Amino acid sequence: MRGLIFCLLFFPLFSFSQTYDLIPLTSGENTSLRGMSIVSGQVAWVSGSNGHIGKTTDAGKTWEWIKPLGHEKLDFRDIEAFDADRAIVVNAGSPAYILQTIDGGKTWTERYKNLDSAIFLDGMGFWNDQRGIVFGDPINGKMQLLRTIDAGLSWSDISGNLQAKMGVGEAAFAASGTTIKTMGNGKVWIATGGKVSNIYYSSNFGSTWQVFECPILQGENSTGPFSMDFYDDDHGIVVGGDYLKDKENENNILLTSNGGKTWIKPEKPVDGYRSGVVYITEKTLVATGSSGTDVSSDGGKNWYNISVVSMNVIQKSKTGDLILLAGNKGQIYRLTITPK
Numbered sequence: 001m002r003g004l005i006f007c008l009l010f011f012p013l014f015s016f017s018q019t020y021d022l023i024p025l026t027s028g029e030n031t032s033l034r035g036m037s038i039v040s041g042q043v044a045w046v047s048g049s050n051g052h053i054g055k056t057t058d059a060g061k062t063w064e065w066i067k068p069l070g071h072e073k074l075d076f077r078d079i080e081a082f083d084a085d086r087a088i089v090v091n092a093g094s095p096a097y098i099l100q101t102i103d104g105g106k107t108w109t110e111r112y113k114n115l116d117s118a119i120f121l122d123g124m125g126f127w128n129d130q131r132g133i134v135f136g137d138p139i140n141g142k143m144q145l146l147r148t149i150d151a152g153l154s155w156s157d158i159s160g161n162l163q164a165k166m167g168v169g170e171a172a173f174a175a176s177g178t179t180i181k182t183m184g185n186g187k188v189w190i191a192t193g194g195k196v197s198n199i200y201y202s203s204n205f206g207s208t209w210q211v212f213e214c215p216i217l218q219g220e221n222s223t224g225p226f227s228m229d230f231y232d233d234d235h236g237i238v239v240g241g242d243y244l245k246d247k248e249n250e251n252n253i254l255l256t257s258n259g260g261k262t263w264i265k266p267e268k269p270v271d272g273y274r275s276g277v278v279y280i281t282e283k284t285l286v287a288t289g290s291s292g293t294d295v296s297s298d299g300g301k302n303w304y305n306i307s308v309v310s311m312n313v314i315q316k317s318k319t320g321d322l323i324l325l326a327g328n329k330g331q332i333y334r335l336t337i338t339p340k
Contacts, residue, residue, distance in 0.1 A: 026332050030052075033331070084104055098146075099111065124177065133146065135180055141166055142166070166192065166198075176312055234257055242273060253266055271291065274289035292305055312326060
């Protein structure tokens with residue numbers, strides 16, 4: 001399949017100033033990919049079910065598949081990579097593990113283990129290569145929060161720093177590891193959903209927190225925000241909806257211009273449920289999910305569908321212009337954006 005380009009579905013009344021091509025890179029692995037970390041224009045890591053971790057060092061042309069020894073049955077929902085050698089991965093469910101490699105995936109070391117039957121870690125973010133945070137569903141009403149200051153070698157439980165109790169039926173979705181966003185000197189946003197949806201914000205590495213209401217679709221266990229991104233300290237986006245009704249788009253995308261304090265609907269929403277969203281530039285955004293992929297070229301105000309291929313996650317490289325999407329059965333695609 002390598003080298004073939006999918007024909008994209010364009011909105012008939014909209015003239016794109018850019019062209020968008022989805023290029024299939026690999027597929028066939030027995031894994032649903034949901035974690036992704038793109039280090040550069042060449043190096044990227046992905047993670048998923050059945051203990052699968054994938055790595056490329058040539059912009060996705062070839063992939064190395066890895067299963068950490070003794071953890072082959074885990075569902076790795078999020079991964080953070082720092083280069084071709086160093087990465088940290090988190091699984092969903094109990095027992096909960098945080099694993100680290102420093103030799104390109106050849107060996108993995110347990111840096112955190114929790115046997116509590118109620119533990120469920122949802123996502124991870126890093127401010128730099130030393131300081132990071134992991135969050136999980138509530139236990140006894142308290143969001144689970146872990147923090148590292150030594151590049152993931154050790155993790156401290158800082159759940160007590162968040163004084164607010166979560167609502168009944170409020171949790172988070174580990175659909176793509178992107179309901180958490182870290183930025184700048186200690187800023188972090190966490191989006192929750194289900195029966196209640198909120199945005200939890202800290203400006204000091206998780207030491208103190210504020211809570212903002214998120215008026216996205218909510219009220220059921222399958223509803224809420226499934227992904228979030230920020231372009232800067234003020235401008236951000238959440239996408240989601242109801243994953244059981246993935247072609248519906250009722251109130252499933254919101255924008256903020258004040259750091260998450262308040263949210264507004266776009267003029268034209270995405271086409272359906274979305275589990276991944278990313279800023280490419282200040283004006284260009286891409287959202288993806290099980291019913292397709294949409295783009296916006298005006299900062300998220302108007303969205304147009306470009307593909308109906310099912311995906312779970314999308315990320316842009318920290319440096320460079322590599323954009324990847326991943327989904328079920330080990331599918332990974334590259335998105336290229338070319339000005340007309």
